[in-house]
Amino acid sequence: MLTTIVGGLLLVLHIAGVLAAMHAVINTRTPQGAFAWALGLVLLPYATLIPYLYLGRSHFHGYVDLHRARRDQMQALADAQLANGSSGPEVNERYGEIAHMLGARFHPGQRLRLLINGDATFEAIFAAINEAKRCVLVQFFIIHDDMLGKRMQQALIDRVRAGVDVCVLYDGIGSHALPNEYVETLQEAGVIIHPFATQRRSNRFQLNFRNHRKIVVVDGVRGFVGGLNVGDEYLGLKPPLAPWRDTHLEIEGPAVADLQRSFAEDWHWVTGELPPLLKPQQGSGNAHTLIAATGPADRQETCSLFFVSLIHAARQRLWITTPYFVPDQAVMSALRLAVFRGVDVRVLIPCRPDHRTVFLATSLYAHDAVLAGIRVFRYQPGFVHEKVLLVDDDTASVGSMNLDNRSFRLNFEIGALNVDEEFATEVETMLSDDFAHAHEVTAAEYEKAPYLRRLAMHVARLFDPVL
Incomplete structure (x- = not known):
C-alpha cells in the first residue's frame, strides 16, 4: 500500500515536471535558460519543480x-x-x-x-x-x-x-x-x-x-x-x-x-x-545626461544592449566596476572586441562574497576574461558594490545595473549616462583609487584552485539564468 502511494506521488511529480518543462521551453527568454530548466524539470522534478515555481515565470x-x-x-x-x-x-x-x-x-x-x-x-x-x-x-x-x-x-x-x-x-x-x-x-x-x-x-x-x-x-x-x-x-x-x-x-x-x-x-x-x-x-x-530606465517589460533586452552599446563606443578606455560579473554572450563578445581594438579594458570585482553562488560564477567569468586579455581586479579593503562604467575621457555611467542576467533580463534598473569631460575626470580619479586598492587577477587564481572549488565554479555557472 505504501509503495503504491509513493509510486503514485512520484508519477504525479514527473508529470508535473514534464508540464513545467513544456512551459519553460515556450516561455523562458533564452535558449540556455529554457534548456537548463527543461532538463532539470524532466530528470529531477523533485529538486527543480519548486524553484521553478518561484523563479521560472517569465510573464507578468x-x-x-x-x-x-x-x-x-x-x-x-x-x-x-x-x-x-x-x-x-x-x-x-x-x-x-x-x-x-x-x-x-x-x-x-x-x-x-x-x-x-x-x-x-x-x-x-x-x-x-x-x-x-x-x-x-x-x-x-x-x-x-x-x-x-x-x-x-x-x-x-x-x-x-x-x-x-x-x-x-x-x-x-x-x-x-x-x-x-x-x-x-x-x-x-x-x-x-x-x-x-x-x-x-x-x-x-x-x-x-x-x-x-x-x-x-x-x-x-x-x-x-x-x-x-x-x-x-x-x-x-x-x-x-x-x-x-x-x-x-x-x-x-x-x-x-x-x-x-x-x-x-x-x-x-x-x-x-x-x-x-x-x-x-x-x-x-x-x-x-540620459536617464536609462531598463526592465523586463521593455520590448528589447534594454539593459544588456545598454552595456553592449557603451562597450562598442569605447576607443581608448573602458573601466567597469560591478559586484557581480556574470556577463551574457553579447556583453562578453563586446568586451573581447574592445580588447582587439586596443582599448584599455578593466573590470573591478569583489574579493569576498555576499552571495556565494554568484561569487563562484563571477570567479569563472573572471578567468575567461583574463584569458581574453581583459584586465580583472579584486578590490581588497572590503566589498565593492558600485556599478560604474567609464568610457574614454568623457563618458561615465552611474546606476543600479549589475553585469549579470538578473539585471539584464529580470530586474527593473535605472542609471544615468553622462557625457562631460570634467565629470569623467572625477570618475577616473575615483576608479584609479579603487584599482590602487585592488590586486590583479591572473590565470593562476583558477589554475591553482583546488579541484572541488573549480568544479563548484562550473556548477555555479549553470545557474546563470537566475543569478
Whole structure:
C-alpha cells in the first residue's frame, strides 16, 4: 500500500515536471535558460519543480501592458515640463542608438555631483530631503529597520509634518525583512508608502522581476541615483563585508524629470494614481545626461544592449566596476572586441562574497576574461558594490545595473549616462583609487584552485539564468 502511494506521488511529480518543462521551453527568454530548466524539470522534478515555481515565470502581462501603453504618455508629460534644449550632434551620434532604444533623450546643462560611499551619499540625500518644500519621491530596492532606516523614516516624517508630499516605494522581496511596524509608522504620519510587485495581487511564487531601482527626487529639482540602498551595511557598519564600497550620483537639471517619470510609472502601477510631478530647473551645468530606465517589460533586452552599446563606443578606455560579473554572450563578445581594438579594458570585482553562488560564477567569468586579455581586479579593503562604467575621457555611467542576467533580463534598473569631460575626470580619479586598492587577477587564481572549488565554479555557472 505504501509503495503504491509513493509510486503514485512520484508519477504525479514527473508529470508535473514534464508540464513545467513544456512551459519553460515556450516561455523562458533564452535558449540556455529554457534548456537548463527543461532538463532539470524532466530528470529531477523533485529538486527543480519548486524553484521553478518561484523563479521560472517569465510573464507578468498586466504590468507589461500598462507600461507600454503609458510610456508614450509619460514621455509627452515629461517633455511638456522641459525647456527646449538638445544635445550636440557628437553626443547624439555616439549614443543615439541608446536614446532611441530607451525612448529617452540626452539633456544638456546638467549639474552633477559624484557621491563616494554611504556617508557622502546619505548626507547629501538627507540634506536635500530636509530642504524639501513641496514633494519627495523615494524608491529603494532594500529598506532596513536599522539605524540608517530609522533616520530615513524620521526625515520623511519630519517633511510630512512640514506639509510636504512624500511618496515611498520599496521592493516587496528586496525589503522582505522590513517589519510592518516600520511601514505603519510612516503611514500614520502621512507618508504614502507601498511595496512594489509586478502583480497587484499577492503571489508568493513570484520572486523574479524585482524593482532594483534607487531613486530620490526632491521638489522635482534634485535627483539621486546609484547603487546604495537604505541599510547600515551600506555605511560599512556590518562586517564581514565592511568597509562597503559604493557610488551614487546627484543630478540637478532637466534630466531629473526622467527620474520622476520612471518613479511615476511604477507608482501608477501600484496605486493607480500619479505622484506629484514638478517642473525641473533650467540646466546650469555642463553635462549631457540620459536617464536609462531598463526592465523586463521593455520590448528589447534594454539593459544588456545598454552595456553592449557603451562597450562598442569605447576607443581608448573602458573601466567597469560591478559586484557581480556574470556577463551574457553579447556583453562578453563586446568586451573581447574592445580588447582587439586596443582599448584599455578593466573590470573591478569583489574579493569576498555576499552571495556565494554568484561569487563562484563571477570567479569563472573572471578567468575567461583574463584569458581574453581583459584586465580583472579584486578590490581588497572590503566589498565593492558600485556599478560604474567609464568610457574614454568623457563618458561615465552611474546606476543600479549589475553585469549579470538578473539585471539584464529580470530586474527593473535605472542609471544615468553622462557625457562631460570634467565629470569623467572625477570618475577616473575615483576608479584609479579603487584599482590602487585592488590586486590583479591572473590565470593562476583558477589554475591553482583546488579541484572541488573549480568544479563548484562550473556548477555555479549553470545557474546563470537566475543569478
